[in-house]
Amino acid sequence: MVGYYNTLREKVQNDRGTALVLFGLAILLLDLIFKLITGETRSQIVATYLWDGLVIGLAIGLAGVGLSLTYSILKFANFAHGDMITAGGFSGWVAVFAVMGVGRFDMKNLLLVGAGNPINVTELGISVSTTPIAILFGLVVAIIGTVLLTLLIDRFVFRPMRHHNDGIALLIASIGVSLALRYGLAFIFKTQNRGLTAASLTASYSVPVGTGSVQIDLGEITLVLVAVVLMVCVHMFLQYSTLGKAMRAMADNRDLALITGIPTEKVVRATWIIGGALTGAAGFLITLERGTISFQFGWILLLLIFAAVIIGGIGSVYGAIAGGIVIGFTSTVSLIWIPADLANVAVFSVMVLVLLYKPEGLFKGVTTA
Amino acid sequence: MALLNVKNLIAGYGDLRILEKVNIVVEEGEYVAIVGPNGAGKSTVMKSIFGLTKYIDGKIMYEGSDISESPTEEIIKLGISYVPQNENVFPNLTVRENLELGGYIMKNGREERIQELFDQFPILQAKQNDKTSTLSGGQQQMVAMARALVLNPKLLMLDEPSAGLAPDLVEENFEYVDQIRESGTAILMVEQNAKEALRRCDRGYVLVQGKDRFADTGKALLNDEHVRKEFLGG
Ligand SMILES: Nc1ncnc2c1ncn2[C@@H]1O[C@H](COP(=O)(O)OP(=O)(O)OP(=O)(O)O)[C@@H](O)[C@H]1O
Ligand SMILES: [Mg+2]
Numbered sequence: 079m080v081g082y083y084n085t086l087r088e089k090v091q092n093d094r095g096t097a098l099v100l101f102g103l104a105i106l107l108l109d110l111i112f113k114l115i116t117g118e119t120r121s122q123i124v125a126t127y128l129w130d131g132l133v134i135g136l137a138i139g140l141a142g143v144g145l146s147l148t149y150s151i152l153k154f155a156n157f158a159h160g161d162m163i164t165a166g167g168f169s170g171w172v173a174v175f176a177v178m179g180v181g182r183f184d185m186k187n188l189l190l191v192g193a194g195n196p197i198n199v200t201e202l203g204i205s206v207s208t209t210p211i212a213i214l215f216g217l218v219v220a221i222i223g224t225v226l227l228t229l230l231i232d233r234f235v236f237r238p239m240r241h242h243n244d245g246i247a248l249l250i251a252s253i254g255v256s257l258a259l260r261y262g263l264a265f266i267f268k269t270q271n272r273g274l275t276a277a278s279l280t281a282s283y284s285v286p287v288g289t290g291s292v293q294i295d296l297g298e299i300t301l302v303l304v305a306v307v308l309m310v311c312v313h314m315f316l317q318y319s320t321l322g323k324a325m326r327a328m329a330d331n332r333d334l335a336l337i338t339g340i341p342t343e344k345v346v347r348a349t350w351i352i353g354g355a356l357t358g359a360a361g362f363l364i365t366l367e368r369g370t371i372s373f374q375f376g377w378i379l380l381l382l383i384f385a386a387v388i389i390g391g392i393g394s395v396y397g398a399i400a401g402g403i404v405i406g407f408t409s410t411v412s413l414i415w416i417p418a419d420l421a422n423v424a425v426f427s428v429m430v431l432v433l434l435y436k437p438e439g440l441f442k443g444v445t446t447a
Numbered sequence: 448m449a450l451l452n453v454k455n456l457i458a459g460y461g462d463l464r465i466l467e468k469v470n471i472v473v474e475e476g477e478y479v480a481i482v483g484p485n486g487a488g489k490s491t492v493m494k495s496i497f498g499l500t501k502y503i504d505g506k507i508m509y510e511g512s513d514i515s516e517s518p519t520e521e522i523i524k525l526g527i528s529y530v531p532q533n534e535n536v537f538p539n540l541t542v543r544e545n546l547e548l549g550g551y552i553m554k555n556g557r558e559e560r561i562q563e564l565f566d567q568f569p570i571l572q573a574k575q576n577d578k579t580s581t582l583s584g585g586q587q588q589m590v591a592m593a594r595a596l597v598l599n600p601k602l603l604m605l606d607e608p609s610a611g612l613a614p615d616l617v618e619e620n621f622e623y624v625d626q627i628r629e630s631g632t633a634i635l636m637v638e639q640n641a642k643e644a645l646r647r648c649d650r651g652y653v654l655v656q657g658k659d660r661f662a663d664t665g666k667a668l669l670n671d672e673h674v675r676k677e678f679l680g681g
Binding site for chain 1: 497499519520523524529531534535536537538539540544547548549551552594598
């Protein structure tokens with residue numbers, strides 16, 4: 079009886095929370111419609127926010143899928159994930175710079191992505207529009223490079239600790255890896271922020287909206303398309319391949335997976351490979367879209383990635399994507415009401431709201447991995 | 448030569464010794480039950496055979512070869528399957544996925560084997576695309592057994608398959624075990640439902656404080672005055 083009463087009370091409370099949130103959203107929507115009618119906000123601004131929100135959301139979502147995957151299968155929050163994103167970005171750009179600048183620039187400086195003396199990116203002439211093959215090459219190298227790096231880190235740091243089965247110890251080790259990676263990258267590539275692509279060469283399209291238009295450039299389109307394709311691939315892989323099913327089984331019950339005859343070490347390696355590939359792709363695509371890179375961009379992004387993963391339900395791959403998109407939209411659409419400096423406040427308020435009313439996240443239990 | 452021959456096995460967890468010279472024999476196709484009080488080490492016997500505890504001393508022979516210190520993966524390949532006492536299905540996977548993973552190491556014939564099991568447990572076929580956590584306790588137990596049977600093991604170890612089931616389902620569950628045994632699979636079963644288990648099995652062991660105190664045919668144990676008084680509630 080008591081148990082029944084408690085679940086009932088919980089339900090009502092949760093529903094009240096959901097109702098409150100929906101009510102709040104409804105008011106904001108009405109206000110937005112009002113603003114649009116009165117002309118206080120123009121529709122192309124809203125459209126721009128939505129597009130930007132989608133781009134940011136998919137970038138964070140893609141970066142979050144890898145984190146969620148390793149969390150659900152290896153059972154620890156990997157704080158080195160952000161710096162793995164950075165490493166992925168750099169490895170891709172080293173390759174792109176090298177192939178684009180060979181013969182014209184000093185090779186050593188190219189391999190350091192202009193750490194020695196800044197490279198004139200307009201002269202180097204990289205852009206998705208004019209050098210798509212080089213960009214594709216960079217993406218592939220970023221993926222391979224990050225996969226190798228994650229396997230190396232797993233082999234020498236996480237695997238020796240795995241049999242202890244201690245999530246906290248692994249988490250602390252990952253903070254150590256994070257620091258080592260970040261300052262290793264800073265040592266090699268130096269600390270200054272630098273440009274990568276020639277903005278003037280990147281094709282940009284105006285999509286007419288209302289009385290104005292939304293600017294969409296090819297870098298953003300590339301990020302959106304590749305992110306969606308990768309996410310669909312991950313979904314298909316987890317849902318239909320035997321190895322994907324084994325990964326979900328391990329996320330469910332690791333001991334039973336072992337008893338069932340699933341080669342758990344092999345599955346762990348596969349998890350790192352897929353997680354690493356997504357991480358490398360995210361690092362490269364995000365820097366491609368921004369057109370700049372610095373040694374700590376992934377680390378700075380990590381907070382938002384964790385927020386996305388928490389909003390979606392930590393351990394859920396689909397939750398990471400949904401959480402990323404919620405964050406993307408919140409960070410841009412909120413600008414209709416609040417100054418840009420407060421966008422992150424809005425993002426984390428959303429996270430706190432989710433934690434209050436749906437502590438398990440939006441997707442926990444709904445999905446399988 | 449016995450299918451499984453456990454000789455003077457000493458095993459435990461870390462520094463903790465739980466089994467103190469356990470002896471258990473299972474012949475080919477035989478149905479053997481282990482009964483005994485809570486905490487006697489019944490589950491530990493099964494885990495030890497499956498390579499999941501710390502081996503200290505003694506011998507575990509399977510088809511004449513020593514598997515005392517073989518890793519679990521090897522033991523599965525030799526034809527032993529194990530259904531643990533708790534959490535013995537993947538709750539977020541579908542019934543079919545549970546069985547597919549049961550046959551993870553099979554090179555071919557997995558689909559055919561799953562179909563055979565569906566014929567044996569028709570309810571599982573009907574529910575094959577349902578998430579396993581949505582099934583009833585009895586049905587989940589069926590999934591757990593079917594998962595372990597995909598590899599067509601020579602020896603199936605069941606740890607308290609009827610625990611937590613409603614009384615009418617307990618009977619049904621015992622019948623399924625009989626059915627599995629009739630297909631030629633040897634069974635080593637731990638049961639809380641001691642009387643029923645001893646009535647149905649070929650031979651039984653009474654395990655007390657990490658030792659096999661009594662061993663005989665099921666019927667003989669049921670009729671043994673000491674065993675009745677001490678372990679079967681009169
Ligand atoms: N993983 C473990 N680590 C340490 N000790 C354990 C572990 N598992 C079991 N034990 C201890 O080993 C002893 C035997 O446990 P076991 O589970 O084998 O008993 P059992 O006969 O199966 O009991 P039950 O009827 O309750 O299932 C108990 O004292 C238990 O506390
Ligand atoms: Mg037990």
